[in-house]
Amino acid sequence: MAAEEDKGLTEALALAEPLYDFARYLTKSSAEAEDLLQETFVRALGAYDRFEPGSNMKAWLFRILRNTFLDQRRRDKKRGGTSELAEDMANDxxxxxxxxxxxxxxxxxxxxxxxxxxxxxxxxxxxxxxxxxxxxxxxxxxxxxxxxxxxxxxxxxxxxxxxxxxxxxxx
Amino acid sequence: MTTLDHARAKELVHENLRGRLSSHEAGELEAHLASCETCRHFDSVERATDDVLARRPKHAPSRELIAKLKTRAGEPPRASRRRAALLYAGIACSLAAAAGVSLVVRSARDHGDPRFQDEAVNDHLRILYSEHPLDIASGGVHQVRPWFEGKVDFAPMDIFEGDDELPMQGGAVAVFMDRKAAAFVYKRRLHVVSLFVMRKEGLPWPRSAQCDGCTFVGTARGFTTVTWSEGELGYVLVSDVDKNELTAISAKMIR
Missing domain, CATH: 1.10.10.10 (Winged helix-like DNA-binding domain superfamily/Winged helix DNA-binding domain)
Known part of the structure; x- marks a missing residue:
């Protein structure tokens, strides 16, 4: 692995804790959060050559996690799974x-x-x-x-x- | 009443909590809050809400999951549980190594004295929940450090003065087990980070933090502690930021 990627991986792994915590609250399930974090890392490593050195690694990883979550949700919906109701805060x-x-x-x-x-x-x-x-x-x-x-x-x-x-x- | 209207003041309250205001904006807001009870209450509501969010359960990935993430990136597969733990510890070490600091993370057998960890967390909680947590608000380390003269029986030298990512908030005298300690308080985003400095002789200091530059990383009740020593003095860093982040912070502080 190139030195730059190695450094990126170290930085990414240092963010595993807040990413997992975020995933856990998003999915409400430890098993789903684990899957989501793993998939996020797979995607991040696959796209690392598109990450601009010096830019915000944390925002980049959170975006990948969020997009991965949405993709999973879409797949679940197609399979007939349930998803949360759309937000209704009109009366708040x-x-x-x-x-x-x-x-x-x-x-x-x-x-x-x-x-x-x-x-x-x-x-x-x-x-x-x-x-x-x-x-x-x-x-x-x-x-x-x-x-x-x-x-x-x-x-x-x-x-x-x-x-x-x-x-x-x-x- | 100041020129700031209520709507703008409320916007600034939230930004102020996130540390994003210029000194001019912060001054305007402070002046407005001093004369506006409604906005002052709004400020209290927002602060109380942040306190609640800070107390939410934090979910940490298992060591096995961390090992899997490493494996995906090319590490040997099927890492044993012990190997996974070492890999996890290695992440923290590599962060510290980048800062030029030699660290020894605790071994599997060195869990430290639980009373020691408890005391560190209790002292940190006293700072978090005290109405007046700081005896001296920070004008920088050069103002805070001399303030301890005569209040503790040692000179806390070479204290990290803080930076943009970890500004020093101030200091206070704390009691750590049977003795006085100098507490230096920093802020990392919304998280409070406390550094307790004390004479270490006679305390149940973790074995792996006995030598100069060696550290012990522990967790207790959702908080992480990093312990090290330099000469006669012992240092304990406590916060609810994640373990790797606190280890990286400690690397800034260890000479």
Whole structure:
């Protein structure tokens, strides 16, 4: 393997943990997340000659993982598998009020946080996780395949919905 | 009230949490928040939401999966479990080697003293959840390090001053088991990284971190610790960033 590829592989492997965590939350299944990560690495290694040295390896790998996930979803759909319902947050305005309570958030446990995250629609879960991973609006728009303005509104609604779900759990 | 309107202030609140504001924008936002209760509450809501997300369960790939990923890239197939573990450790070493640091990652038999790992994580959590985690906010290492004079019975020398990717936030006096420690706090994106420096004599220091430049990498309750020593002083780095990332960070700090 060429030295440059070797270096790329080392860098990619250092990102295996956040990639797997992201895959696990996307797929909601450890087995599917493992498959997704392996397929991502296979694709990344196959396309490594198209990766520009010095550009953002993390964004590149997250994009490959996201595209791989979408391809798998499409295949599953053709086979008659189920997929999550399209996002419907039209009635979430109530969640965006300014006077939302937050004290309860200090007491929520990890298990409930995961349940609330997994309960978000797929596209909402995606933007929340990518934002928290440190990607900016432009990068998230690119990764999610939507407009920057959509990222902004989707993110604020998704975070509001997450808080609302957690509020229900602690009641 | 400042010139910033509420809508713009709310946009800046989120960007501020991600560390993306210029000093001018951060100043404008700070002034607005000081005079606007609604936006101040919004800021608290956003911070509390980030705290929640930071506490979510983190899922790590198994060592077997990491070994498989390596295998796909041309490593010998059918790596044994032990070989897989070594490969995984090798990734961390190669990152550190790139920074010119010699590391010894823990052997399979050296799990360290669990009380030691627990104490490191507890001290880190005290910093995370304290209302006033820092005794001195950072104006840089040259301001923070002298502040410890008279507060701890050693001089924490050659402390990593931070950089753009890992800015120093400040320092505090911590208690590590039976003694005082100097805590230096850094930020890696949204993650807090704590470095505890103390006299190591008499502490159950991990075997593989006894020699100068050797490190012990451990995990406890979802946090990673990297431990090393230099002369009489011991260093423990703690964070919830992933193991490889923390190992790479430690490589910046070890002389």
């Amino acid at each position: 305005d109530e969640l965006l009020r300014d006077d939302v309570e937050i004290d309860f958030l200090k007491h929520v446990v990890a298990e409930d946080i995961e349940r609330a995250l997994m309960g978000l629609p797929e596209e909402s879960r995606l933007v929340v996780l990518l934002d928290f991973e440190g990607f900016d609006e432009e990068e998230i728009a690119d990764l999610a395949g939507c407009a920057r303005g959509t990222v902004k509104s989707r993110l604020s609604r998704a975070r509001a919905r997450l808080r609302a779900s957690l509020a229900e759990y602690v009641r």
